[in-house]
Amino acid sequence: MNKQKRLEIFQRLAEAIPNPETELNYSNPFELLIAVILSAQATDKGVNIATAKLFPVANTPEAIYALGEEGLKEYIKTIGLFNSKAANIIKTCKMLIDLHDSEIPQTREALEALPGVGRKTANVVLNTAFGHPTMAVDTHIFRVSNRTKIAPGKNVLEVEKNLLKFVPKEYLIPAHHLLILHGRYTCTARKPRCGACCIYDLCEYKDKTE
Structure with a gap:
């Protein structure tokens, strides 16, 4: 080659x-981050069905954090590993509020520090939301x-x-x-x-x- x-x-x-483009539906970097966390070991189609109900109700760190784990689970229970994903997403929302003024950080290190976010998820967000060559x-x-x-x-x-x-x-x-x-x-x-x-x-x- x-x-x-x-x-x-x-x-x-x-x-x-x-x-x-990604086949995940999102309208801002935060929605993309949540969709990508949910997409681990799940299909984009399945994630889109869940987020179509979740995002009109809660699409900011504050709004999802206010739902709490149990409230969030009601929206994502059709997705695999929804219990651990709900726990991670609530913790991630709290960190975004406390440490990043509710904005999505644009470095891999800061993204990977968020619960439920590994290297692959960080790279997706950096590439898709911010146009980084990852x-x-x-x-x-x-x-x-x-x-x-x-x-x-x-x-x-x-x-x-x-x-x-x-x-x-x-x-x-x-x-x-x-x-x-x-x-x-x-x-x-x-x-x-x-x-x-x-x-x-x-x-x-x-x-x-x-």
Whole structure:
């Protein structure tokens, strides 16, 4: 996999996916943070159903904190791990109120200090809400990066570092969503749709399907 091939891969992905955006519904950085915390081991569709009821009622740290854990659970009980997520979200809201004037911090360190926020969630918020060139490596990005050989790695951190090193500079910000959406709908886990893939001839996956 060389520099020219990577550039062409991202050019084609950008043409095939002209609006590479998260499929989580949100209207401000705080809503995005809550949606991403809820999305761990859950589908975006499931999260959107829950937040469609939650956010009209409470979409600020103060409003969600006022609900309390039990109140919040009523809105998110359809989502996996809702008990621990409710506890983390209430604690996160309290920290945002006390330490950050209810604003979402724009550093990975400050974000990762929030309960329920790991490196991946921090990277999603930094990239999607604030336009930072970060890579939140989920299962889709990990799979696509290794299959295509764009940025292979043995673990998510290795893939993240390799993507930041190898993705062409002009695609560093949209690359996160380009790769997620390509992995979600084309380069799928069990049987990749190689016949419908816009980078079929550039991909270095050895077990391509017809």
